[in-house]
């Protein structure tokens with residue numbers, strides 16, 4: 004059986020607004036193997052969010068193909084996309100996106116309620132287990148506003164992993180955190196990856212990027228570099244950023 008989880012071939016996304024055509028992605032090709040930890044970086048406007056939306060089945064490409072776990076998901080219906088998204092993809096956002104009037108446990112359980120293959124008891128069990136994994140089960144009945152940013156992101160990570168998805172898509176997961184909380188979130192992602200979770204993370208932070216196995220750099224809607232972190236002098240990577248930022 005193939006070890007490839009995600010395979011993109013010549014993926015293209017053109018936005019049409021009034022008379023303007025914007026090529027957000029112009030022929031992106033790469034694959035991600037099961038268990039890999041990928042970071043995607045590039046300057047603002049280069050197409051990172053568009054790429055993450057396509058990978059997360061939140062939007063459809065205007066060209067090329069996307070194969071997820073051996074299934075061609077390029078041209079499927081909206082309903083099929085939603086179903087596959089719920090089962091196979093976990094999202095982590097920069098701004099946590101927890102629902103303020105739901106408890107921690109309810110927040111983690113929420114995406115599972117769209118899963119027709121799970122009953123109430125199974126959903127509760129999966130949510131509790133996920134919160135234990137991120138060391139937040141002692142806060143199950145708290146509300147998001149009663150937690151620190153770092154704790155909220157841990158809960159958001161529990162929500163992403165609860166349904167045991169094939170891949171976690173993270174969009175600047177440490178962007179709203181101070182360095183101490185950012186480090187603990189990165190350690191948690193490392194731990195999940197060591198346990199077998201495939202992670203694809205968009206980040207402009209070279210320190211976070213260097214935790215991945217591979218760094219894919221995007222510029223003007225194209226992949227301009229795809230390198231294994233073990234082949235890069237990551238001290239230089241972090242140094243480069245501190246010089247330019």
Ligand code: ADP
Nearest residue numbers: 018020025027046047048049050051052053054
């Ligand atoms: P990044 O995440 O790297 O900052 P984006 O993927 O958000 O980049 O954007 C890539 C390009 O596509 C930009 O030029 C942006 O203006 C354009 N774009 C993104 N979303 C839309 C949209 N919904 N409609 C029109 N243009 C868009």
